[in-house]
Amino acid sequence: MPNPTNARTEPVQQRSAERINALLDAAAILLDEVGIDAMTTNDVAKRAQSSVGVIYRYFPNIQSLLRALASRNFDKYRAGLTATLNKRATNALDALNVSIDVYVELSRTEPGFRVVSFGSIIDRRFNVNRKSNNTALAEILTDLLVATYGVPASDSLAFDIEVTVEIADSLLERAFLYDPHGEEPFIERLREFIAQLLEPHTKEAITE
Numbered sequence: 001m002p003n004p005t006n007a008r009t010e011p012v013q014q015r016s017a018e019r020i021n022a023l024l025d026a027a028a029i030l031l032d033e034v035g036i037d038a039m040t041t042n043d044v045a046k047r048a049q050s051s052v053g054v055i056y057r058y059f060p061n062i063q064s065l066l067r068a069l070a071s072r073n074f075d076k077y078r079a080g081l082t083a084t085l086n087k088r089a090t091n092a093l094d095a096l097n098v099s100i101d102v103y104v105e106l107s108r109t110e111p112g113f114r115v116v117s118f119g120s121i122i123d124r125r126f127n128v129n130r131k132s133n134n135t136a137l138a139e140i141l142t143d144l145l146v147a148t149y150g151v152p153a154s155d156s157l158a159f160d161i162e163v164t165v166e167i168a169d170s171l172l173e174r175a176f177l178y179d180p181h182g183e184e185p186f187i188e189r190l191r192e193f194i195a196q197l198l199e200p201h202t203k204e205a206i207t208e
Helices: 014-034 041-047 052-058 062-088 092-109 120-126 133-149 155-175 184-207
Strands: none
Touching (some): 014 041, 014 052, 014 062, 062 120, 092 184
């Protein structure tokens, strides 16, 4: 997985960690208010009641701050996914539907999440040549389906899950583009697509 902080200097004291979280909180709120193109380090510093110098102590530029926010989003998503799976998922399709549910809930409730999500928008804009959080998520979901729900491991499964994550990223981005609650037709069509893509892999598990 990518470095979860992407910070210039690692926070070694509680105060530093609190400052970083305050900066990320401020950036998240501003993303909802003004969007990714209009947000500046000055805006973040002002909203966090801090200074631009403090931002640059931890982040070399606005891109690294946004990537740190995306990584924090990813961590929150993983925590929510783990907690919800234990309560609601009994098979592979349940697990993938839960993965959608957790994403949708964060998009509705977590400031800045529906704008920056796991950072694919940042990677596209700045041509980042590294493993994305989407790829990391696909690997996590593939391992989950194999280890917990008995789906046979294969290159085809890994590829289909990565395709699923990329399509989900696009469809969910569209679902929340104009409606902060999410347009249900896009979300439901995503569920239908995932069921169709997963069916051959789960059939293989039944016949083995």
